[in-house]
Amino acid sequence: MIDRAFALLTAFTATRRAMTLAELSRASGTPASTTLRLARRLLQLGALERDADGRYVIGLRLWELASLAPRGHGLREVALPYMEDLYEATHQHVLLAVRDGADALLVERLSARDAVNVLYRVGGRLPLHSTGVGLVLLAHAEARLQDEVLARPLVHEPEGVPVSPAALRRTLAEVRRTGLAVVERSKPGPVVAVAAPVRGGDDRVVAALSVVVPAGGAEARVLSPALRATARALSRSLGSPRSAAAPGGPSPARP
Known part of the structure; x- marks a missing residue:
């Protein structure tokens, strides 16, 4: 029943x-x-x-x-001040997502009224293999889930472009190495998404934070420092020991 x-x-x-x-x-x-x-x-x-x-x-x-879910509303409450700082720096889209099974689940989005059009909505599911937040979450997921995802026939939607499992595996390794995922999309509008991991008290990746801007509006290397600093500050607020010890980088507006 x-x-x-x-x-x-x-x-x-x-x-x-x-x-x-x-x-x-x-x-x-x-x-x-x-x-x-x-x-x-x-x-x-x-x-x-x-x-x-x-x-x-x-x-x-x-x-x-649903507002009692710690990986949703609870995480959102902690993250919002940091997301607002990142939004002020970009005035486009700032996304926060967690992994739910083989999908990324968007728990918050801050967007300017005239921001570039995207397909993402709060509470909506995003593919792990072809979004910035999805790649971060997949890169730090257990090997079993990665193998399951890579074994499927994968396509970038809405472009309809097939995804090479070998290329995706290399991308995931690069995300783990650099701590960032960069995705360029052509539909529904040309955009660039840059995403970084958010770590919790046990230092595991619990969420992904991303900025999405129009293609040509900003380069990934320009967005990366602010995104890294914000994700690290949020991770510190969640008790991540690695982020507490992370050196350097610009400080966010809020502690």
């Missing part, structure tokens, strides 16, 4: 935020009678709500519970 209830909740997506009972049944693959019974109970619990047209939408109770 829990699996079926979760199937109803996960049937909602960024492009499918409100559904009738019939639509919810089809999207979740759940029989209509079961969908009705579960939807009524989820309404009572606040996990679902009804909009002005009577369609089902995700309820605020789920948002309330």
Whole structure:
């Protein structure tokens, strides 16, 4: 029953935020009678709500519970002051993501009103193999997951360009060596993304911090020092011993 209830909740997506009972049944693959019974109970619990047209939408109770997730809202609360400093330096996009299985999950994004168009939204999933934050998280993931990802047929989307496993493995090694991932994309607009790892109290990489700017707007070598310093400062706030001992580099505006 829990699996079926979760199937109803996960049937909602960024492009499918409100559904009738019939639509919810089809999207979740759940029989209509079961969908009705579960939807009524989820309404009572606040996990679902009804909009002005009577369609089902995700309820605020789920948002309330999700805000307790330490790898999401908790990390975001610590990271926001540092992200704001980085945003002031770029006035484009600043992203914070964590790894969830074989995806990167975006937990926060600061963006200027006139920033270059990107496909990323808070709460959305990003591919590990073709985004700045994804490459950082994959580079520092366990070898088993790296092998699983590299064994799949991978494509850069939305460009539709195949990814060479050998080239990706070299890229991951370079990310570990330099502490940065640099990605240039042509769609939906020409952008450059530079990402750095964020470490936690056990010194493992717990998140990735990234800036995304228009191609030609800034070079990676210009963005890298500020990004490194901000990621290191955030890591210190999370208790990383390696970052506490890291020498040099510009200091962020906030301690």
